[in-house]
Amino acid sequence: MEQTAVQEAAARLLLAYSKGEPTAPLIETYPEATITDAYRIQQEQVRTWVGDGDIVKGHKVGLASKAMQQQMGVDQPDYGHLLAGMFHLEHHPIPADKFLQPRIEPEIAFVLGRRLSGPGVTVAEAIRAVDFVVPALEIVDSRITDWKISIVDTIADNASSGGVVLGSKPTQLSEVDLRLVGCTLQLGAEMVATGAGGAVLGSPINALVWLANTIGPLGIDLEPGHVVLPGSMTRAFPVKPGDTVFANMGPLGGVTAVFAP
Template sequence: MEASTTTRDDAARVLLQAYASGVPTAPLTEQFDGLTVEDAYAIQLAQVAGWTAAGRTVIGHKVGLTSAAMQKQLGVDQPDFGHLMDDFVHLEHQAIPLAGYLQPRIEPEIAFVLRKPLTGPGVNVAQAIDAVDYVLPALEIVDSRVADWKITLVDTIADNASSGGFVLGSTPTRLQDVDLRLTGCVFSRNSRIVGTGAGGAVLGSPITSLVWLANTVGALGTTLEAGHVILPGSVTSMVPVAAGDVLTATFAGLGSVTARFADK
């Protein structure tokens, strides 16, 4: 049984208050009985509607929990998606202030930029490939408004799939020039390796993640738009970040991307 509209609205307000106060909240699943995945997406969309009404813009989507490593790390068993807003973007090498984050972590991804819309359900691999303009190395800053990252699948979905921000590299690559499944990544923090992985960790291929996203959001009436950025999921486990950290992901054949966090 799905939650009432009032319960969903109350849950959305709890998360928005965490954003505003900078104080994480207890898991929604502990505060509201019986929340379902459907409720969680409704709670997410209620927040997005408020953000867009306030003048913010959706510039893409992210898929989370796509790798076995991430699912094991957070104790979930299926992917989820969230919305990317225009103010999530940080420029490479420029200092990222931590003040806007509660419990930030970071992970390396291969970002898609679309050249034409994708509307599901019914999108297949060939259509997804045809819609991609190019890929970029990327670092996603994930964050949780839920205290101590004590999240279930429902909690993270409601919390916009634990989105926070992202940094894109500046070396575009066409899909025909790379096999994303075999693309390896070395992930370092302050010049020390903290993770390695490959594109195949993302549901077997990041393209599979893009197909899943197009069909999942399409069933909800949403189209992936031309020019939008799609973050398909991490190729390694996420790592925490602190003031002064410098993180770099180097992808074979795609180049590298660096995120630098402010000292204060």
């Protein structure tokens, strides 16, 4: 794609944010768009947000589990940026009108203590870089009408990022095997899903390695203090105003997201 087309596509997505109205799939307008083009569109939006005063506080890996890839009709992970304005406090009402088509999913969030700079990052280096993990709920959202997304659409749309709620119980990696951490997801009074850490590329650590080695060649490092969401342990579930969502991750503790009426 020409740079002017990249800027046009980014402007369409930014307008969807500001107007609160989704846009038609980008792939329909730009059928020649590649995954590389999609990341250029994503970066164009990130530059706008940072220029407006927001701050990059981490990254997310999307579509890391088979369940999510099947649900979204794609066959590979992607990544997006987490901005400071996306983080919400546990138990504090989250304004539902902040989102267009929100869904929620449980994840094990990494908080980094050291920089990770790919390519060439190993599992050992990734483990060493993690300060602690906490349970998390990611709010995914799409600026594309009816979630009719291709891999190009979701990447361009910042990997369908929406918001993040972090739990408050930190756990050291030496205290838990992330592959074996089970999760139950409760929406209101109903248990809607169960999952395990091993559903995320075999281990959430593998998602962290993939992320570092994918963004490193682009000149992006994972910085100390940043949060990394490695991917969902279950499929995503729609949420609406007034909903309460609770994820129990056993030894990692639980995390609750409350949506304002």
